[in-house]
Amino acid sequence: MSKAASTWTTPRLVTASPTVPPAPPSAVSPSLSPVDARELVGSLAPMLHEWLPHQRWFAGKGRAVTGFVPVTVTELQPSDTGNPGLLHLLVRVEQRGATGPPPSIPTSTPSAPAPADDCYQLLLGVRNALPPHLAPALVGHATQGPLAGRTVYEGLHDPRLAELLLERLRTPGALGTLRFDRADSVPSGLAGRLLDAEQSNSSLVYGDEYILKILRRVFPGPHPDLELPLALAAEGCGRVPAPVGWFEADDPSGSGDSLTLGVLQPYLRGSQDGWQLALAALADDREFTTEARALGRATAEVHIALAAALPTVTLGRRQTGQLAAGMAERLDVVARAVPALGPYAPGLRGAFDALAGLGEAGRGRPAQRVHGDLHLGQALRTPDGNWSVIDFEGEPARPLAERRRPQPPVRDVAGMLRSFDYAARSHEPWRPDWATRCRAAYCEGYAAVSGTDPRAEPELLRAYETDKAVYEVLYEARHRPDWLPVPMAAIRRLAGGV
Template sequence: MSKAASTRTTPRLAAASPAVSPADARALVSSLTPLLHDWLPRQRWFAGKGRQITGFVPVTVTELLPMNAGGPWLLHLLVRVEQRGASGPPPSIPSSSTPAPAAASAGDCYQLLLGIRETLPPYLASALIGHVAEGPLAGLTAYEGLHDPRLAELLLERLGSAGAQGPLRFDRAGPVPVGLTGRLLGAEQSNSSLVYGDAFILKILRRVFPGPHPDLELPLALAAEGCERVPAPVAWFEAGDPSGSGESLTLGVLQPYLRGSQDGWQLALAALADGRDFTLEARALGRATAEVHTALADALPTVTLGRSQTAQLASQMADRLDLAAQAVPSLRPYVSGLRTAFAALAGLDEAGRGRPAQRVHGDLHLGQALRTPDGRWSLIDFEGEPARPLAERRRPQPPVRDVAGMLRSFDYAARSHEPWRPDWAERCRAAYCEGYAAASGVDPRAEPELLRAYETDKAVYEVLYEARHRPDWLPVPMAAIRRLAGEV
């Protein structure tokens, strides 16, 4: 690595390889630790809010762009964030400086792409992480590299050529044009996305886990089946699991950007504001959902849930209800009525009939559906509910789970409008199910016990989420809770 434009020598790291050595990685992360302590909890995609950060441990550090005279330096980091009160089992990702058995005490692993400069130009002021005070980066400025057009363009160029760069592996399914300007979207919460020239969108996964990631796995499978309802991945990059498990950590996926499209949530709110019916759109969206489900069932293994598996599903739903009621007192009066939905689900397969389960979207709602200017619906964001373990998100499930999520979304849209339009929501819900049935041959309403159980489980999740993050929205799922509990 060369000297910077100043008289001070910049850190010399891994001269023969973009992969930074464990000793240099420790020194770099130690140098950044005071800044990350302050910056990371403020990011929308950071899942550990409210828990004390006790340390940062490097997993891998890679120089995607070494520092040259006067230019930026792009560092790719996988960093384990250790916290007090961590909930749930940790991902099996050891640090680059500890042996594999230490993975049992690991915290969440996050992907960071940091720009490093001597001084930050004014147009990058909003990307500032901080000025490094000590260590190998002392005197330099760290910032969110995805805001930097030069670094964003470099990332696209790297995706265009398959191969390895240190511990990172780049792959592609088609040509990737160069020279496209990237802009960072600001709307996402659990990840970050760059749009390149209105032609491609690159999703950067922030909290990473070993194992096939649904946001790459499912679109690839659908593309192989010829399903055009989901944008097919053009390129992606991964890292090997340092624990030696043989699994990969999916880090980013590049897909076509559906120029001029609008998401279903925006369209539904606009229809409500204009007093327009939305049933034609809802029916078409039901057909699109069914087509995706059919293609997933053809592309990936399916299973049959027997009596014990169905009873276990019901038990897990009941457990989630109990935990939510402990956290949200306003839910407690309805627990008894809501439990009847899960009891009915547990009794569905007493005759030993069983029911099919397959890979599904896992977090389907109006915001995950895009309608292009020609009126065609597509589904996006197949990662499932980010708060749930990756293994759980990859399990086959009854397709009605996705249906229930979309039905709840119609209710949310109607409730967000003043005055509340329950009739609008009911017409949309019916039209969506009709469209689904026309395309699949299976009407989700044919098994009301199954649909009610999944809709109840979703509403309970919404109550817990709104109570924690958006208390003003709590009346929206609570209205559904009263209905599902048989109160109205």
């Protein structure tokens, strides 16, 4: 299979498609100048304006897109009469001066600067015309620029282009600014299919053997979804599928950091996620405490391995105060964005005041790398009955630096406790007693392995549960308004100090 590459960077903003003479319907030139780069992205801009805001993984919903900045573009495969083309783009999306909700809630540091424009990874297929099975993947038809007369589509829907990505991971090396690497051999000839699950990234499954996560919103610096599983694999932790391959790019800004773009891991064939298992138990009026207890043990094993593999710190008075202040600031922001939260804000703030009081007492608390977004959907039970933990990206709305910051392990515990509440609340009739028993069993399992019961310091656990519930309120109000009553039920409970 012929493969060619062309790569460029440019700092200039593209706000509209430039007027250019039509180009022949051929592949992008192997070597483009910055002017050609701007021309290409400019010609794609009208269709991206329409297509991008509707993607599940686009974080800037509710704010108008004002322009696109090409960061890097690599031609993974040129298009010809026999092959579809595949363009890899990193595009910075400008939303300056736009109205609507902020792209993320504040960080733990109240004085942190506002987030920069987001950079997204796009994999665009190019054909003369789409076959019927690829019609849902349509992005648009190019009317000008280097791709004039061609059809542009979401390349991950195309099995032929999905196979190309796997081949690149099978043969490590550089292609333009992209670098492909692997930790183990990968067989060839595995058919790829795009998962349609609701998520903040995109995932391809190859032959039920491997899963490739394509990270859509890209940040410079080590990405937890690669960094932590690699560290856990080196520590011998069997609770997390070890990365088999990955690809990255250098940060064009010159920071010296890499941009993690995709991670290939074993696909746990036949496994079921904890969310579906919990809902099935509720539907059958079954207890879930045995599963919850085993899941607590698995969480503790992951935490112990992370503490052994990566540096730990102790949070003193100042750090604990900053942690509480960041939670309080997030509460204020979300209360302004979601009026239903306002009446409960004083009671919720009491949880953060209690956390600050722990810092004033002068007792240090251990902090380490954690999962960061642990819930039932991030836990898979394999056919042999063991639990595995996946998706170490952390909460996508939070800045990468915050997601990589050491935190008390109880943050993950709080996330899972909230997930039991979610499951119980989504069932009719509501089963708060079921959730209470699951929460207790999970903490018991965690304590049996770690030697520390998360309930032993209720102020810390309540603060993290409250912070998580506030995050959930903003998420549901923005993305799934019908689900807003679920976190609001926890808000009412937590505002009463329970």
